[in-house]
Amino acid sequence: MSLYAMQKFLFELNREPEVQRRYKHDREALLETYDFDEEEYRAVYEGDIGKLYVLGCNGQLLMHFAPLLGMPWAEYIQAMRDGVRNHGPVRAGVYAMTTAMDEKVAGV
Amino acid sequence: MSLVFAGVCSHAPGITGRAHLAEPAARDAFYAGMAQMRAELEAAQPDAVIVMAAEHFANFFMNNMPAFAMGMGKRYDAPIEDPAWLGIEKVQVPGNPELSKRLITEVMQSVDVAFAEEWKFDHGIIVPLHFLTPRYDKNIIPVNINCQGPPLTPLHRAWAFGDALRRACDKVTERIALVGTGGISHWPATPDSGKVNWEWDQRFMDHWCRNDKDAMLAYTDEETLRDAGQGGFEIRTFMAVAAAARGLGKILHCAPIPIFAVSCTAATMAVV
Numbered sequence: 527m528s529l530y531a532m533q534k535f536l537f538e539l540n541r542e543p544e545v546q547r548r549y550k551h552d553r554e555a556l557l558e559t560y561d562f563d564e565e566e567y568r569a570v571y572e573g574d575i576g577k578l579y580v581l582g583c584n585g586q587l588l589m590h591f592a593p594l595l596g597m598p599w600a601e602y603i604q605a606m607r608d609g610v611r612n613h614g615p616v617r618a619g620v621y622a623m624t625t626a627m628d629e630k631v632a633g634v
Numbered sequence: 635m636s637l638v639f640a641g642v643c644s645h646a647p648g649i650t651g652r653a654h655l656a657e658p659a660a661r662d663a664f665y666a667g668m669a670q671m672r673a674e675l676e677a678a679q680p681d682a683v684i685v686m687a688a689e690h691f692a693n694f695f696m697n698n699m700p701a702f703a704m705g706m707g708k709r710y711d712a713p714i715e716d717p718a719w720l721g722i723e724k725v726q727v728p729g730n731p732e733l734s735k736r737l738i739t740e741v742m743q744s745v746d747v748a749f750a751e752e753w754k755f756d757h758g759i760i761v762p763l764h765f766l767t768p769r770y771d772k773n774i775i776p777v778n779i780n781c782q783g784p785p786l787t788p789l790h791r792a793w794a795f796g797d798a799l800r801r802a803c804d805k806v807t808e809r810i811a812l813v814g815t816g817g818i819s820h821w822p823a824t825p826d827s828g829k830v831n832w833e834w835d836q837r838f839m840d841h842w843c844r845n846d847k848d849a850m851l852a853y854t855d856e857e858t859l860r861d862a863g864q865g866g867f868e869i870r871t872f873m874a875v876a877a878a879a880r881g882l883g884k885i886l887h888c889a890p891i892p893i894f895a896v897s898c899t900a901a902t903m904a905v906v
Binding site: 530534584586594603607621623631632633 | 655692895
């Protein structure tokens with residue numbers, strides 16, 4: 527698993543308008559420059575927040591991907607819950623889910 | 635001159651970005667605490683404000699992660715986040731590279747600190763500035779302590795850094811304010827967002843207000859992760875401010891606001 531590559535992609539996406547432009551308009555060529563495995567590539571390509579969360583992407587990197595995808599805060603939070611429901615617990619990192627699936631501590 | 639003001643505050647992006655979702659009375663009480671902090675900062679008449687944040691991969695990543703970094707730029711762009719998402723418009727914040735250079739030079743006498751002439755502010759700095767210097771007319775010197783990418787900066791080194799920063803501030807002729815941002819317990823940017831450990835927060839802030847170095851340095855990252863979440867690692871900035879100010883703290887506001895994902899805090903500390 528190349529968690530480093532996924533997080534590096536998110537780091538550059540969050541910082542660089544040119545990377546954001548390429549993700550929207552030149553996605554395949556952009557993603558070729560990162561060392562993803564197939565599962566990671568699909569998650570990044572499809573903007574699958576839930577899968578990226580389960581794969582261990584740091585929430586501080588991941589949360590900026592959501593507005594770029596047009597995803598409001600409540601949908602972003604729910605996408606991560608759905609990711610855990612569909613793919614199992616977070617596999618790496620320190621951003622594991624510690625609340626219950628229906629425990630909406632902030633109401634969303 | 636010297637250090638003329640010290641304080642700490644929350645920096646969570648929801649404070650501005652999800653303001654419309656918060657319970658109005660709770661939100662406004664926190665905003666009032668920030669306004670009081672701003673008034674105390676302005677009364678100290680600083681020439682520059684050092685904002686010591688736990689940044690979130692806006693500038694530093696695991697390809698080259700410093701334990702400490704200080705800005706030495708002429709100006710800084712903010713925010714890195716989508717302005718609509720954060721609720722803060724794009725802005726350029728002034729810096730003072732010559733002052734930064736003198737401060738960094740002195741800090742380096744005892745702590746190895748990286749410096750950066752380029753720095754994009756994320757919510758860790760711009761959310762506090764939105765309240766404390768909303769006209770963005772003060773020279774800002776950004777500082778980062780690595781609270782995100784393990785291995786994290788050890789707590790005792792964060793204390794040593796705060797001590798070095800105080801020595802550096804005391805050597806320059808300008809009046810310097812210091813604001814630490816982040817903390818306290820929280821589980822941000824995950825399905826847990828909104829969860830806090832209020833008892834843990836109160837205990838930590840009690841240690842901070844008494845400037846109890848031994849109690850603060852006794853925390854371990856394992857305990858903090860378990861009891862205060864990954865966001866709890868940001869107590870490093872609060873500790874460094876305590877090391878620099880050396881006085882007693884005063885809480886202006888501290889109460890959980892779940893949609894802001896943290897116990898929203900504004901506090902000042904006497905500089906002695």
